[in-house]
Amino acid sequence: MKNTGLLERASNMANETDVKMHRILVVDDESSISELISTSLRFVGFDVRTAANGAQALSMAEEFKPHAMVLDVMLPDLDGFEVCKMIRNEGVDTGVLFLTAKDGMEDKVKGLTLGGDDYMTKPYRSKDLYYKIVRAIGLSRDEALTSETETQEYATPLKALAAGDLEFEREMLEVMLKSFPEDFEKLELAMLAKDLPAIKAVAHRMKSSVALAGEKNLTELLNQLESSDYSIEQASDYSSAILLERDKLISRIEKQIEGLN
Secondary structure: OOOOOHHHHHHHHHOOOOHHHOEEEEEOOOHHHHHHHHHHHHHOOOEEEEEOOHHHHHHHHHHHOOOEEEEOOOOOOOOHHHHHHHHHHOOOOOEEEEEEOOOOHHHHHHHHHOOOOEEEEOOOOHHHHHHHHHHHHOOOHHHHOOOHHHHOOOOOHHHHHHOOOHHHHHHHHHHHHHHHHHHHHHHHHHHHOOOHHHHHHHHHHHHHHHHHOOOHHHHHHHHHHHHOOOOHHHHHHHHHHHHOOHHHHHHHHHHHHHHHO
């Protein structure tokens, strides 16, 4: 099979799926960066708008109602951290992906603590950005990653997306291997705090990457946990079942990486 770039494959898949129905707001004061990001996201089918500062971002978030926001930290008025804090205080659950030159660990911790879903540093790779946006939105496999017909030809949806690009597949698995333990830890802490919104938020973030890994049963548990109106006791039962899969999931990802070496 001929190897094609991620953007070309994603664009082909977008023609058969609902990616184009999802709205992305790109916030960056450097027009060249904003245009580059916007062009690549429009190419795969997203509906994209841009803002050049924090005030515009807040206004656009209210007007455009994006499913996800690609947010720079260093803006000329309000910084990205403040923008994220303000929309979270308003109860807005838009996926927030920080994309910034600030690469300090304290900045990453601050961004995620304020309600960011993920944190990337510049320079970045388009395929990583696409993956993390899909993850922040919480798209299902069928919505954003591949059609059912294509998936049947491969062991996992990730293999369908990679389409023979072993380097890309390995990189994606390594991202999962790093992010899944963090997600499970957040879920466990939310359970201990009996914080139902936090439990649902973790389920929302996890489900797309779990589906990408081909974990159908775990994906269904996460979907149920996020979408149903459970009591904290019922949600905790679901969360416990999900946590029981932690070591098995990590082991399966490690074996998939080994199989590519």
